[in-house]
Amino acid sequence: MDLNFTPEDEAFREEVRAFLKEKLPARLSDKVRTGKHLTKQDMEEWHAILNERGWLAPHWPEKHGGTGWSVTQRFIFEVETAMAHSPRVVPFGLSMLAPVLIKYGSEAQKDHWLPRILDGTDWWCQGYSEPGAGSDLASLKTQAVREGDHYIVNGQKTWTTLGQFADHIFCLVRTDNSGKKQEGISFLLIDMATPGIEVRPIRLLDGDAEVNEVFFTDVKVPVENLVGEENKGWTYAKYLLTYERTNIAGVGMSMAAFEQLKEVAQRQTRNGKPLAENPMFAARMAKLEIDLENMKTTNLRVLYEAGQGKAPMAESSMLKIRGTEIRQEISDLMRRAAGRYAQPFIGEALEEGFNGEPVGPAFAAPVSAQYFNYRKLSIFGGSNEVQREIISKSILEL
Amino acid sequence: MDFSLGQDRQMLVDSLGRYLSANFDFSTREKALVSAEGFSRDMWAGLAELGVIGALFTEDAGGYGGGAFDIGAVFGEIGRAIALGPFLGTLMAGRVLQAAGETDVIESLISGETIVTFAHEPAIDGEGVMADPASTTRAGEGWTVSGAKGVVPYLAGADVILVTAETDGGLSTFLVERGADGVTVSDYPLVDGGSAGELTMKDAPARLIGEAGAAQDAIDDAIAAGLVALSWEAVAVMDVLRASTLDYMKTRKQFGIPIGKFQALQHRMATVALEIEQARSAAINAAAMLHEDPVKRDRAASAAKYTVGKTGVLAAEEALQLHGGIGMTWELPLSHYAKRMIMIGSELGGEDEHLERFIALGQKAA
Ligand SMILES: Cc1cc2nc3c(=O)[nH]c(=O)nc-3n(C[C@H](O)[C@H](O)[C@H](O)COP(=O)(O)OP(=O)(O)OC[C@H]3O[C@@H](n4cnc5c(N)ncnc54)[C@H](O)[C@@H]3O)c2cc1C
Numbered sequence: 001m002d003l004n005f006t007p008e009d010e011a012f013r014e015e016v017r018a019f020l021k022e023k024l025p026a027r028l029s030d031k032v033r034t035g036k037h038l039t040k041q042d043m044e045e046w047h048a049i050l051n052e053r054g055w056l057a058p059h060w061p062e063k064h065g066g067t068g069w070s071v072t073q074r075f076i077f078e079v080e081t082a083m084a085h086s087p088r089v090v091p092f093g094l095s096m097l098a099p100v101l102i103k104y105g106s107e108a109q110k111d112h113w114l115p116r117i118l119d120g121t122d123w124w125c126q127g128y129s130e131p132g133a134g135s136d137l138a139s140l141k142t143q144a145v146r147e148g149d150h151y152i153v154n155g156q157k158t159w160t161t162l163g164q165f166a167d168h169i170f171c172l173v174r175t176d177n178s179g180k181k182q183e184g185i186s187f188l189l190i191d192m193a194t195p196g197i198e199v200r201p202i203r204l205l206d207g208d209a210e211v212n213e214v215f216f217t218d219v220k221v222p223v224e225n226l227v228g229e230e231n232k233g234w235t236y237a238k239y240l241l242t243y244e245r246t247n248i249a250g251v252g253m254s255m256a257a258f259e260q261l262k263e264v265a266q267r268q269t270r271n272g273k274p275l276a277e278n279p280m281f282a283a284r285m286a287k288l289e290i291d292l293e294n295m296k297t298t299n300l301r302v303l304y305e306a307g308q309g310k311a312p313m314a315e316s317s318m319l320k321i322r323g324t325e326i327r328q329e330i331s332d333l334m335r336r337a338a339g340r341y342a343q344p345f346i347g348e349a350l351e352e353g354f355n356g357e358p359v360g361p362a363f364a365a366p367v368s369a370q371y372f373n374y375r376k377l378s379i380f381g382g383s384n385e386v387q388r389e390i391i392s393k394s395i396l397e398l
Numbered sequence: 399m400d401f402s403l404g405q406d407r408q409m410l411v412d413s414l415g416r417y418l419s420a421n422f423d424f425s426t427r428e429k430a431l432v433s434a435e436g437f438s439r440d441m442w443a444g445l446a447e448l449g450v451i452g453a454l455f456t457e458d459a460g461g462y463g464g465g466a467f468d469i470g471a472v473f474g475e476i477g478r479a480i481a482l483g484p485f486l487g488t489l490m491a492g493r494v495l496q497a498a499g500e501t502d503v504i505e506s507l508i509s510g511e512t513i514v515t516f517a518h519e520p521a522i523d524g525e526g527v528m529a530d531p532a533s534t535t536r537a538g539e540g541w542t543v544s545g546a547k548g549v550v551p552y553l554a555g556a557d558v559i560l561v562t563a564e565t566d567g568g569l570s571t572f573l574v575e576r577g578a579d580g581v582t583v584s585d586y587p588l589v590d591g592g593s594a595g596e597l598t599m600k601d602a603p604a605r606l607i608g609e610a611g612a613a614q615d616a617i618d619d620a621i622a623a624g625l626v627a628l629s630w631e632a633v634a635v636m637d638v639l640r641a642s643t644l645d646y647m648k649t650r651k652q653f654g655i656p657i658g659k660f661q662a663l664q665h666r667m668a669t670v671a672l673e674i675e676q677a678r679s680a681a682i683n684a685a686a687m688l689h690e691d692p693v694k695r696d697r698a699a700s701a702a703k704y705t706v707g708k709t710g711v712l713a714a715e716e717a718l719q720l721h722g723g724i725g726m727t728w729e730l731p732l733s734h735y736a737k738r739m740i741m742i743g744s745e746l747g748g749e750d751e752h753l754e755r756f757i758a759l760g761q762k763a764a
Contacts, residue, residue, distance in 0.1 A: 132651075134652060134723060135652045135653070135657075135722070158723070202727055203728040203729065204726050204727060205727065205728055205733035205734070211723075269526070269528070270751065271754075278750075280753065332711075335740075336743075336750070338744075340519065340549045340744050340745065342744045343549060343590065343594065344549060344587075344588060344589070344594060345587055345589035346586050357596075358524045359586055359596060360521075360522050360523075360524075360549070361522055361526040368740075369589065372740075375719070375725075375726060379718075379722055379723060379726065380723070383719075383722065385662060385663070388662070
């Protein structure tokens with residue numbers, strides 16, 4: 001056993017750092033660091049910078065535009081970009097749809113869609129959940145009926161993250177009602193400009209509208225937009241979810257957020273002393289730090305296994321649970337660190353170029369909104385309860 | 399032993415509950431939320447008429463209650479409706495005014511004519527530096543106050559501000575007109591609704607309340623009463639979180655059955671229910687001790703604030719989690735209860751601070 005990075009890995013780390021220093025615009029990293037809202041243009045800008053360097057899709061096979069990095073290098077890249085406060089890469093096309101297309105799509109689909117994901121032509125969103133189908137995703141009802149060269153889609157998707165920015169949506173649709181519910185699902189790619197699609201924003205508790213409802217009325221989708229085989233969509237959907245989960249775990253993001261917490265705890269005081277020296281707060285931070293260190297190694301172990309060719313299944317559930325718990329705990333401690341200044345909420349202060357009066361310590365502006373927003377982490381990508389079901393069934397065999 | 403509220407208080411609770419459900423539904427709350435003052439003056443006037451503000455003060459001061467359980471009963475209803483308004487500031491400033499025999503001011507608070515807030519904690523600036531505690535100067539017969547106070551509740555809507563400030567002999571309390579020369583207010587909305595503001599005073603004319611340098615006891619009493627109030631409010635918010643979540647668990651179906659049938663979730667709610675009962679007991683303890691000697695009083699108040707802080711996080715997080723996506727929406731009142739619940743933890747000290755205070759007071763008593 002050897003937990004050290006090799007000299008080659010360390011050289012790679014330096015290369016990543018040099019790239020970030022040169023290419024990550026300070027405007028973007030400042031926004032990320034201070035918890036400001038990123039616009040569509042911000043996300044596209046960073047996407048293009050990574051693509052130009054060829055580092056946008058480390059997890060793709062090289063022939064489609066992947067980097068050919070080892071799992072360790074991918075881990076280093078994730079950590080370094082997060083520690084530098086890079087914007088998050090929007091995952092829907094790159095990390096959800098692409099792996100499905102690469103594994104199950106036709107050559108024509110790969111040739112058509114993958115380059116468009118890389119160069120930013122298409123912005124994808126994820127049409128899985130429905131009002132009646134959340135945890136029980138397989139009970140989805142949105143229907144696609146084959147008519148000649150088209151499917152006619154009717155129904156509703158919901159909780160569609162960033163659907164307001166998207167021009168394409170990948171959907172799970174029902175193509176057969178006769179057998180087991182998992183056996184009548186298909187995976188369909190839909191252009192959102194098609195007549196009959198309506199997107200309505202949903203306002204979340206933090207006041208923001210990052211999710212949407214998407215309604216489909218007699219939407220015509222060409223049959224060549226079916227991925228894989230008809231009625232086999234459930235297999236693809238589950239494959240995608242494994243990727244989604246590992247992505248949500250976000251070890252790099254937690255490491256960056258923990259660094260910020262440490263800084264805040266040095267500056268912010270309670271009873272005249274820095275929070276870092278307050279026994280209660282220090283204990284909360286220490287437990288978090290230990291958990292995070294453990295999690296880092298758990299994550300590396302899972303990556304190592306994956307590098308040996310084993311597909312992560314239930315392990316991705318473990319990472320998802322603990323990763324999201326840690327991210328939520330950090331946001332909880334930031335809120336606690338702000339004390340009474342966690343309560344003021346000036347929405348405009350989270351937008352770029354805000355020049356109004358800041359209220360209280362500078363770090364406090366986004367902390368409550370973020371804490372509430374991060375409740376989503378244990379709900380989406382398969383709720384943490386559903387992950388525990390997976391663990392108890394497939395690892396523990398209970 | 400008697401754990402009932404008593405007939406009079408029960409009547410007050412019932413009529414207050416009825417008033418709020420008739421006049422303060424979700425859409426009214428939404429309007430108040432975006433208003434400049436963060437609450438509805440009409441509602442405040444209605445509550446004054448109902449005797450709700452008077453219930454916070456003793457008969458000697460012109461009120462009709464003022465006992466710890468009166469305060470608890472009123473704040474319980476406020477929590478149940480997550481009502482927005484200067485309740486806490488009125489209670490805390492009013493306690494100080496009441497102790498100083500300022501019955502005229504109390505009278506105008508009770509009638510709803512004057513709105514007061516309580517400005518005690520110093521402001522903190524962008525660098526995290528705390529402003530000096532406000533200082534005072536004698537100006538002829540009167541005084542002036544200078545300094546900055548932070549997160550003062552409902553500052554924009556207040557007519558007068560009860561300010562704590564240092565004088566030669568120790569802490570004193572003053573009434574400052576919000577519109578007076580030298581007073582600057584920068585107000586903002588709160589994440590859980592309502593509003594607050596940063597208060598800056600520069601040689602602002604101030605009227606001394608009580609004796610100069612002798613306000614510490616009255617301030618401590620006001621804080622203790624505030625903690626009782628918040629604890630009762632918190633328990634009521636938890637009750638709503640629990641009830642809404644249980645309702646939802648019985649109606650929301652996944653995998654063909656109500657999610658409330660999943661044993662994993664049943665046990666989670668059983669824990670929430672148990673903890674809420676513990677929190678209710680803590681709030682009752684704090685109220686029962688409000689008129690005891692200060693160490694006992696403050697220990698019980700801190701015990702309650704610690705308990706509702708800890709349990710509040712559990713109740714809010716579980717309620718959101720067990721609702722799934724729908725719980726995260728603005729449209730569902732539940733999310734606003736969750737926000738209020740968490741933010742009660744930011745008012746008058748959080749759970750850790752009160753645990754520390756509980757330990758320190760225990761060492762003092764021993
Ligand atoms: C901010 C946000 C963004 C999202 N983005 C997207 C997106 O882009 N695309 C998309 O398709 N979906 C998205 N989702 C939807 C998300 O995947 C669902 O919310 C999630 O699957 C849970 O479904 P639900 O909300 O219907 O909750 P429900 O399934 O109704 O669950 C309610 C509660 O019951 C629990 N529960 C359910 N079944 C069981 C069981 N068998 N055992 C124990 N507990 C159980 C759940 O864990 C949860 O606590 C998003 C959700 C949120 C909140």
